[in-house]
Amino acid sequence: MANISIRQVEKSYGKTEIVHGLDLEIASGEFVVILGPSGCGKSTLLRMIAGLETITGGEIAIDGEVVNDLEPRERGCAMVFQNYALYPHMSVADNIGYALKVSGVGKEARRAQVEEMAKAVGLDAYLDRRPGQLSGGQRQRVAMARAMIRKPKVFLFDEPLSNLDAQLRVQMRAEIRKLHRQLGTTSVFVTHDQAEAMTLADRLVVMRAGKVEQVGTPAEVYGRPASRFVAGFIGSPPMNLIEGAIDTDGAFTPTLQHGSALPLGRTDLAGKTVLLGLRPEALRLTAPVAGTPLATVDFVEELGASRVLHLDWAGQVLSVLQTEPTTLAPGDIAGVEVPPEAAHLFATDTGERLRGSANRAKREAEAVP
Amino acid sequence: MVERTRLFNIVCQVLLFLGLVVSVFPFFIVAIAATHNLRDVNLVPMPLWPGHDFLANFSTAWTRANFGVKLVNSVIFALGVAFGKVAISAITAYSIVYFGYRGRTLIFWLVFITLMLPLEVRIVPTYAVAANVLSPYQAILDVTGISWLIAHFTGVQVALNFGLLDSYAGLILPLVATATGTFLYRQFFLTLPDELVEAAKMDGAGPLRFFWDMIIPLSRTNIAALFTIMFVWAWNEYLWPLLVTTDPLKRVAVVGLLDVVPDKDSLPEWNVAMAGTLIVMLPPLIIVALTQRLFVRGLVATEK
Numbered sequence: 001m002a003n004i005s006i007r008q009v010e011k012s013y014g015k016t017e018i019v020h021g022l023d024l025e026i027a028s029g030e031f032v033v034i035l036g037p038s039g040c041g042k043s044t045l046l047r048m049i050a051g052l053e054t055i056t057g058g059e060i061a062i063d064g065e066v067v068n069d070l071e072p073r074e075r076g077c078a079m080v081f082q083n084y085a086l087y088p089h090m091s092v093a094d095n096i097g098y099a100l101k102v103s104g105v106g107k108e109a110r111r112a113q114v115e116e117m118a119k120a121v122g123l124d125a126y127l128d129r130r131p132g133q134l135s136g137g138q139r140q141r142v143a144m145a146r147a148m149i150r151k152p153k154v155f156l157f158d159e160p161l162s163n164l165d166a167q168l169r170v171q172m173r174a175e176i177r178k179l180h181r182q183l184g185t186t187s188v189f190v191t192h193d194q195a196e197a198m199t200l201a202d203r204l205v206v207m208r209a210g211k212v213e214q215v216g217t218p219a220e221v222y223g224r225p226a227s228r229f230v231a232g233f234i235g236s237p238p239m240n241l242i243e244g245a246i247d248t249d250g251a252f253t254p255t256l257q258h259g260s261a262l263p264l265g266r267t268d269l270a271g272k273t274v275l276l277g278l279r280p281e282a283l284r285l286t287a288p289v290a291g292t293p294l295a296t297v298d299f300v301e302e303l304g305a306s307r308v309l310h311l312d313w314a315g316q317v318l319s320v321l322q323t324e325p326t327t328l329a330p331g332d333i334a335g336v337e338v339p340p341e342a343a344h345l346f347a348t349d350t351g352e353r354l355r356g357s358a359n360r361a362k363r364e365a366e367a368v369p
Numbered sequence: 370m371v372e373r374t375r376l377f378n379i380v381c382q383v384l385l386f387l388g389l390v391v392s393v394f395p396f397f398i399v400a401i402a403a404t405h406n407l408r409d410v411n412l413v414p415m416p417l418w419p420g421h422d423f424l425a426n427f428s429t430a431w432t433r434a435n436f437g438v439k440l441v442n443s444v445i446f447a448l449g450v451a452f453g454k455v456a457i458s459a460i461t462a463y464s465i466v467y468f469g470y471r472g473r474t475l476i477f478w479l480v481f482i483t484l485m486l487p488l489e490v491r492i493v494p495t496y497a498v499a500a501n502v503l504s505p506y507q508a509i510l511d512v513t514g515i516s517w518l519i520a521h522f523t524g525v526q527v528a529l530n531f532g533l534l535d536s537y538a539g540l541i542l543p544l545v546a547t548a549t550g551t552f553l554y555r556q557f558f559l560t561l562p563d564e565l566v567e568a569a570k571m572d573g574a575g576p577l578r579f580f581w582d583m584i585i586p587l588s589r590t591n592i593a594a595l596f597t598i599m600f601v602w603a604w605n606e607y608l609w610p611l612l613v614t615t616d617p618l619k620r621v622a623v624v625g626l627l628d629v630v631p632d633k634d635s636l637p638e639w640n641v642a643m644a645g646t647l648i649v650m651l652p653p654l655i656i657v658a659l660t661q662r663l664f665v666r667g668l669v670a671t672e673k
Binding site: 050051052071072073077078079081082083084085086087088089098099102103146147150 | 562564565567568569570571572573574578582583586587
């Protein structure tokens with residue numbers, strides 16, 4: 001087990017900069033998920049930790065030792081690749097035991113360890129098969145066993161589940177989580193799938209364009225997104241983002257909306273244009289009451305356990321997630337109830353979160369009675 | 370494209386069969402001619418059913434051309450070229466594809482350009498080098514005046530000489546040094562996924578380890594293909610062995626055919642010549658038959 005320190009790390013190919021001065025501390029035994037859209041540099045970062053990419057600037061230390069100039073094998077990392085990268089000409093047993101063979105472990109000792117590993121991932125019946133004769137999920141397990149057998153200081157996962165079908169993905173997710181609980185090895189997991197990220201992470205790192213946007217527990221990142229990007233990227237259906245102005249009473253008026261301001265009590269932002277973020281599940285639909293925000297139902301997405309109502313709020317698209325059944329049909333008009341503590345405010349120019357919004361509103365709401 | 374017309378199928382089969390007949394007929398003539406006696410083989414037209422003198426013709430050809438020695442020479446020559454070629458091209462291509470050093474593209478193109486210079490084109494300089502491997506160095510010494518200096522101060526005349534004529538090395542080495550195999554391997558290595566190298570790196574395998582444990586087993590079918598092609602090609606090579614060997618005991622079987630092919634003043638013993646041809650033709654056929662399974666599997670296998 002080891003901690004990882006990433007200090008001011010940069011990566012560029014020629015003139016194209018991929019990662020810009022990135023800082024990240026990963027504690028020993030932690031399961032960190034790096035989440036971001038494709039091309040944000042998350043895989044590059046992982047590969048720099050592994051030693052498969054050179055580091056153009058800054059330094060990476062594993063267990064206190066700077067590894068910039070170490071070969072991958074000297075860093076004590078094991079990696080699971082997206083397309084498994086199994087050795088096609090070797091049996092499952094040889095695949096799992098290859099690292100041991102390279103490091104000179106004897107045949108008998110190797111066999112025992114391989115069998116133990118194979119049992120741990122439920123592959124003991126397949127040891128003599130070739131990777132080509134296995135299903136996707138089984139190959140994934142071989143890749144995991146191959147990584148685990150070296151008892152690495154750090155596990156690196158490069159989108160390992162994206163080639164699996166949805167059902168298997170959920171199952172493997174649970175297994176990875178279980179394995180991490182058992183082994184407690186520091187793990188870095190790269191993905192673009194937010195469900196994967198939310199369920200696996202002790203700590204979530206959201207990246208965009210080579211920079212860290214936010215670091216925090218999944219609940220923190222979801223509950224208090226640090227920027228407009230994070231707000232829109234995490235959550236399904238995504239957060240509603242509405243541009244508008246704060247008036248002198250601290251109430252929010254959408255740019256496109258006429259009348260019906262939302263009282264938020266943010267007098268500190270009076271006169272500013274802001275982005276209001278509202279999670280679909282934080283909104284409630286009521287019977288239409290004059291003087292409150294009204295919206296027209298566009299269509300209803302039925303998801304079984306819940307349903308998403310897409311509404312037209314004077315030109316703004318608004319989605320509302322509710323668990324209770326609805327009788328609303330397209331064309332119906334409903335009132336939108338916005339609890340003040342559900343409002344996230346972001347600056348329109350930088351996209352940064354305007355701090356204190358939810359808390360302040362909540363405090364004031366509590367102070368009323 | 371799948372055509373389901375019966376007539377079309379029949380036409381295709383007939384055409385294929387005709388093609389087969391056309392390509393097999395010369396071999397058939399050789400085999401038949403080798404079984405006739407001197408009189409029958411010179412009849413016009415030659416009878417197309419087998420005669421009774423195959424063994425006699427065979428032993429005449431064998432002793433006249435001394436095939437016992439020459440076949441051994443041929444086998445050494447062809448195996449040497451095939452193995453040398455496989456080894457050299459696998460190593461060169463490995464270096465060019467997997468190592469990021471300065472000037473590797475240039476090196477690749479230099480190797481590639483030798484494809485445009487087959488042995489026949491560079492045969493005179495190649496012969497000069499084979500006659501004295503050190504002659505280029507001698508030339509450098511002469512041109513730069515170093516040999517003059519040495520002669521002037523020490524009185525020793527520098528004359529480097531290391532000839533490869535009439536030796537296996539002289540036969541084999543010039544044929545090994547071409548680019549065909551390198552190119553083949555390079556193209557194959559480029560199809561191997563990068564993750565394979567990376568996974569091996571993570572598992573702690575160094576470059577040599579990766580070469581032995583991954584590259585060699587994965588390119589088994591390529592090795593078989595290249596080996597077969599090179600063996601047959603070297604076996605059939607005529608010009609270079611003719612030039613570089615003068616000692617009859619160093620000559621290869623194909624050149625040895627000269628001894629059984631009738632010349633204008635001798636008896637027209639085409640039956641003996643054809644028996645000799647059969648003997649020389651056989652080993653490449655055996656090699657192809659042996660490696661064919663691997664060869665075909667290499668073309669069919671999709672597992673990568």
